[in-house]
Amino acid sequence: MEDSTRTGSHDITMASRKAEETAWRRFQAVQWLESVVGPLGLLNQPSEREFISCLRNGIILCNAINKIHPGAVPKVVESQSTLQLLNRETQPLPAYQYFENVRNFLVAVEELKLPAFEASDLERDSLEAGSAAKVVDCILALKSYHECKQQSSVAANGIHRYVKSPLVMTSVNRMQSKASAAISADSCRRLDMSTICERQPPIEGDSKKLEEALVDSIVKLFEESMDGTKENIDENLFASFHNGEDRLKLIRKIMSGYLGEQLQKKLPEFHSMLKDSLKERSIANLNSTSEPLGDLSTLQNTKCCKACLRKGNCHHREVFQMQEKELADLKTLLFTTKVEFEELQFQLQRDLKYLGTEVQELSTAARGYHKVVKENRALYNMVQDLKGNIRVYCRIRPSFNAEATSVIDYIGEDGSLVLLDPSKPGKDGRRVFNFNRVFGPISSQDEIYKDTQPLIRSVMDGYNVCIFAYGQTGSGKTYTMSGPSGGSTTDLGINYLALNDLFKISSKRKDLIKIRSCTTDNGLSLPNATMCSVKSTADVYNFIKIGEVNRCVSSTAMNTQSSRSHSVLTVHVHGKDTSGGNIRSCLHLVDLAGSERVDKSEVTGDRLKEAQCINKSLSCLGDVITALAQKNSHIPYRNSKLTLLLQDSLGGHAKTLMFAHVSPEEDSFSETVSTLKFAQRASTVELGAARSNKESSEVIQLKQQVETLKKALANKEGQSNVQLNRTCEKPRPMMEKTPPRPRRLSIENGVQSKNEMSIESRKGFRTPSVPNRLRRSSLEGPKSFKKDALETIVADASFHQDSEASMKSFGNFINESSMVEVIRPKDPRSPTKVEAIRPKDTEVQQVLPIKRLKTDNYQTPNLVASTNGKGSQIRKSLRTTIGKLINGSDKRSQHVLMEAQLNTKVSSNFNDGKSPATTTNGKTLRRQSLTGVLNSGNRRSSLGENTADNNNNAKDNRNAKTPPPVRQSNKYSKRWV
Numbered sequence: 001m002e003d004s005t006r007t008g009s010h011d012i013t014m015a016s017r018k019a020e021e022t023a024w025r026r027f028q029a030v031q032w033l034e035s036v037v038g039p040l041g042l043l044n045q046p047s048e049r050e051f052i053s054c055l056r057n058g059i060i061l062c063n064a065i066n067k068i069h070p071g072a073v074p075k076v077v078e079s080q081s082t083l084q085l086l087n088r089e090t091q092p093l094p095a096y097q098y099f100e101n102v103r104n105f106l107v108a109v110e111e112l113k114l115p116a117f118e119a120s121d122l123e124r125d126s127l128e129a130g131s132a133a134k135v136v137d138c139i140l141a142l143k144s145y146h147e148c149k150q151q152s153s154v155a156a157n158g159i160h161r162y163v164k165s166p167l168v169m170t171s172v173n174r175m176q177s178k179a180s181a182a183i184s185a186d187s188c189r190r191l192d193m194s195t196i197c198e199r200q201p202p203i204e205g206d207s208k209k210l211e212e213a214l215v216d217s218i219v220k221l222f223e224e225s226m227d228g229t230k231e232n233i234d235e236n237l238f239a240s241f242h243n244g245e246d247r248l249k250l251i252r253k254i255m256s257g258y259l260g261e262q263l264q265k266k267l268p269e270f271h272s273m274l275k276d277s278l279k280e281r282s283i284a285n286l287n288s289t290s291e292p293l294g295d296l297s298t299l300q301n302t303k304c305c306k307a308c309l310r311k312g313n314c315h316h317r318e319v320f321q322m323q324e325k326e327l328a329d330l331k332t333l334l335f336t337t338k339v340e341f342e343e344l345q346f347q348l349q350r351d352l353k354y355l356g357t358e359v360q361e362l363s364t365a366a367r368g369y370h371k372v373v374k375e376n377r378a379l380y381n382m383v384q385d386l387k388g389n390i391r392v393y394c395r396i397r398p399s400f401n402a403e404a405t406s407v408i409d410y411i412g413e414d415g416s417l418v419l420l421d422p423s424k425p426g427k428d429g430r431r432v433f434n435f436n437r438v439f440g441p442i443s444s445q446d447e448i449y450k451d452t453q454p455l456i457r458s459v460m461d462g463y464n465v466c467i468f469a470y471g472q473t474g475s476g477k478t479y480t481m482s483g484p485s486g487g488s489t490t491d492l493g494i495n496y497l498a499l500n501d502l503f504k505i506s507s508k509r510k511d512l513i514k515i516r517s518c519t520t521d522n523g524l525s526l527p528n529a530t531m532c533s534v535k536s537t538a539d540v541y542n543f544i545k546i547g548e549v550n551r552c553v554s555s556t557a558m559n560t561q562s563s564r565s566h567s568v569l570t571v572h573v574h575g576k577d578t579s580g581g582n583i584r585s586c587l588h589l590v591d592l593a594g595s596e597r598v599d600k601s602e603v604t605g606d607r608l609k610e611a612q613c614i615n616k617s618l619s620c621l622g623d624v625i626t627a628l629a630q631k632n633s634h635i636p637y638r639n640s641k642l643t644l645l646l647q648d649s650l651g652g653h654a655k656t657l658m659f660a661h662v663s664p665e666e667d668s669f670s671e672t673v674s675t676l677k678f679a680q681r682a683s684t685v686e687l688g689a690a691r692s693n694k695e696s697s698e699v700i701q702l703k704q705q706v707e708t709l710k711k712a713l714a715n716k717e718g719q720s721n722v723q724l725n726r727t728c729e730k731p732r733p734m735m736e737k738t739p740p741r742p743r744r745l746s747i748e749n750g751v752q753s754k755n756e757m758s759i760e761s762r763k764g765f766r767t768p769s770v771p772n773r774l775r776r777s778s779l780e781g782p783k784s785f786k787k788d789a790l791e792t793i794v795a796d797a798s799f800h801q802d803s804e805a806s807m808k809s810f811g812n813f814i815n816e817s818s819m820v821e822v823i824r825p826k827d828p829r830s831p832t833k834v835e836a837i838r839p840k841d842t843e844v845q846q847v848l849p850i851k852r853l854k855t856d857n858y859q860t861p862n863l864v865a866s867t868n869g870k871g872s873q874i875r876k877s878l879r880t881t882i883g884k885l886i887n888g889s890d891k892r893s894q895h896v897l898m899e900a901q902l903n904t905k906v907s908s909n910f911n912d913g914k915s916p917a918t919t920t921n922g923k924t925l926r927r928q929s930l931t932g933v934l935n936s937g938n939r940r941s942s943l944g945e946n947t948a949d950n951n952n953n954a955k956d957n958r959n960a961k962t963p964p965p966v967r968q969s970n971k972y973s974k975r976w977v
């Protein structure tokens with residue numbers, strides 16, 4: 001307030017001072033004009049308007065300039081006198097003739113290099129600010145010129161200092177402090193100062209020097225005058241004059257002598273001029289001196305200016321006193337401001353220092369916090385790993401509509417996620433979820449992969465890993481797994497990054513690892529699935545591309561590129577570690593089809609059927625997760641192909657990671673909640689600690705020994721068979737066709753056989769799923785054994801591939817055994833269960849006790865019947881030994897025995913030509929059970945439920961559930977366990 005008042009009063013003071021100065025300058029101009037051309041008929045203090053209208057016809061101006069510079073305006077258009085006009089002697093002159101005067105005057109002014117004005121400045125009735133001031137400036141400049149001219153020495157140099165309008169000068173930014181105002185005032189004061197003042201040294205001896213200058217000019221005038229009168233002047237006189245001896249006296253003498261009275265009359269004028277100059281000089285020096293009072297006194301002594309004297313009311317003293325006071329005020333203000341500024345600066349420094357310390361402390365705390373959070377997460381993950389929990393990450397897709405309200409309220413670093421129910425704003429609508437980690441909408445693909453990478457690396461250490469993307473349609477599953485659609489290579493998904501990593505590690509461990517890619521796990525039969533050796537990421541990309549082409553993608557209301565089937569990429573890794581041990585592991589990368597509400601996705605026809613199948617398989621997945629989370633004794637894996645496919649990952653000793661994808665949009669809130677609930681349930685599933693599938697070199701050696709023993713046994717048996725044939729009258733044809741021993745013995749075969757087997761060698765298989773089925777049917781014991789069983793069959797098939805008969809028998813064998821599922825309970829003390837799987841289209845997956853197998857007229861194999869000799873004994877002992885060697889436990893040998901018996905039964909069945917499933921219908925049904933409904937050739941339904949053909953069956957099977965666990969008979973238990 002105070003400041004603004006002060007500024008306001010200051011402005012008023014400045015304005016009044018300026019007005020005063022303008023008026024004073026105008027008055028000076030009038031005074032000078034009157035002194036040159038005679039009275040103008042103006043009042044003492046004419047207004048701007050009066051002043052301008054007096055000069056408008058240009059006559060006064062022309063006369064004035066002609067006086068100081070004769071002939072400057074050659075022809076001046078004179079006005080008629082009032083008398084002439086009254087007598088009507090002449091007509092009044094037209095305005096343009098007067099304009100001639102003004103124009104000629106301006107031309108003359110310009111020639112003299114003096115500041116001019118615009119002709120229009122004299123025409124206007126409504127004066128613009130500053131236009132009269134320009135005219136005044138011009139007249140005062142003429143005045144200065146005149147004065148300079150009078151001092152011929154100055155005029156001879158041709159230097160004309162002209163002045164500027166005080167208005168122009170003071171119109172400069174008012175904000176330029178009071179000091180600048182003082183400067184401007186100073187300039188104003190110097191406006192009409194002659195160049196003499198500029199050239200004179202200040203203050204001390206000023207008057208003397210000015211006098212000298214004046215005398216010089218008078219001398220010049222005198223010389224001119226003398227020239228004009230052609231008077232003869234004694235050179236001695238001038239010499240004495242130039243010697244400076246009693247100058248004034250000499251001048252007076254000369255003046256009175258030579259110039260007479262006329263010239264002497266002018267002397268007071270010179271004195272007056274000298275006084276004016278001195279006075280102006282004093283004013284000009286006032287601001288430059290540090291002793292204003294001294295100047296004031298000087299001013300007092302000079303009795304101010306002529307105008308003030310005439311008016312008799314001199315305000316200059318008051319003005320200066322006011323200025324002094326203002327200056328003092330300003331000085332005080334400046335001082336206090338300086339002090340305040342210093343204080344503020346000091347305070348700022350102190351605050352900055354304090355803030356710096358605070359920030360440092362905070363950053364240390366933050367660093368510590370981050371470290372602790374990181375450690376915490378690592379420990380938590382370790383605990384999860386130890387417990388074997390499914391690791392669950394949540395990823396939130398960026399919103400498609402920037403203006404849409406997001407349901408995401410908070411994303412915690414610790415994996416917490418808070419949703420806000422749009423229908424219940426406020427605290428009530430908050431829902432909190434917790435995961436291993438939550439990735440927000442701005443998380444990049446690399447960030448996502450960084451957290452996934454350790455899992456991928458553990459594949460190379462022999463762990464089975466499954467990464468699957470789950471979520472509502474359009475929530476970004478495919479984006480996470482494969483990257484952006486359209487083949488973009490910038491934001492590659494997990495699939496690509498994982499493969500790159502696998503191959504990188506593989507190349508580091510040169511020749512130790514082989515990677516194979518296939519579209520399915522060996523543990524489940526998926527029709528048309530093949531396993532191919534791959535050498536580089538590019539090889540796998542090619543397979544992925546084929547898979548992508550085969551995958552059905554179509555546009556729905558929820559997603560323009562909606563995947564209409566699940567996609568599974570399985571990479572098998574076989575290798576040797578540095579100690580010579582075998583590593584076998586697999587990586588499942590699963591991009592599930594998205595759950596969708598058909599009313600939202602607005603699908604019809606085939607898309608609707610697809611949606612129903614997708615939702616059904618996902619619901620089966622939900623059932624499995626729930627059962628696992630609740631630690632139910634029975635897990636309904638077999639309710640869908642999807643859960644069967646993921647069985648090893650969800651229920652085995654694999655490392656499993658689930659990406660739960662959600663959309664942030666309001667209208668997806670219910671789907672988001674159900675996805676997150678599902679994911680949270682999945683995170684509670686404990687799979688048990690993951691196990692590495694490594695075989696030590698010791699096991700490998702033992703296996704090699706077994707191999708050797710088997711060969712020896714086969715030789716022995718061959719010899720005994722020859723003896724037997726010789727003794728029998730009728731040879732047994734079936735025995736020749738299919739010697740059962742190698743197959744039975746092959747149960748214990750080493751794994752290398754499979755590794756060595758080329759794809760071509762497997763072409764002879766009737767059904768690609770055969771070995772898988774057998775594997776599933778063999779034993780649900782420890783994984784390594786299960787795999788051994790599989791490898792055995794594969795090796796067996798390759799061994800017999802050139803034999804039509806053996807292939808057939810192999811096929812029969814597979815078909816038969818594919819009907820058998822052995823379920824080994826988690827508790828090793830519980831009895832092993834064996835159940836048969838019926839093909840899906842038979843509606844119910846009936847559980848058949850092992851008895852059923854026995855009732856199928858299985859006969860003791862011929863080979864067994866002929867085991868009276870040495871071979872039989874060797875075989876018996878070998879069975880026990882092999883079982884022990886491989887498994888190191890009696891239980892394992894029991895499984896071996898069981899497998900051997902099973903083989904024997906099948907073999908016997910084949911020998912009799914009465915396979916229990918040899919009818920055409922039976923075969924078809926079984927094949928369908930192996931292939932699902934994929935025989936229709938629809939690739940979209942690669943997981944079974946999706947095909948149109950299957951839909952009918954699916955409808956019928958809608959109520960089909962996984963059969964309850966088999967209660968095996970005591971008899972069986974006794975027999976097999």
Ligand SMILES: Nc1ncnc2c1ncn2[C@@H]1O[C@H](COP(=O)(O)OP(=O)(O)OP(=O)(O)O)[C@@H](O)[C@H]1O
Pocket residue numbers: 396397398441471472473474475476477478479480484485559561562563564592593594595661
């Ligand atoms: N993190 C992300 N950043 C940028 N765009 C994304 C992200 N996630 C998803 N999108 C975009 O959202 C759209 C839907 O994503 P996507 O097709 O991956 O969903 P989806 O869950 O696989 O759907 P569906 O189950 O129907 O196949 C795509 O256009 C994709 O590019």
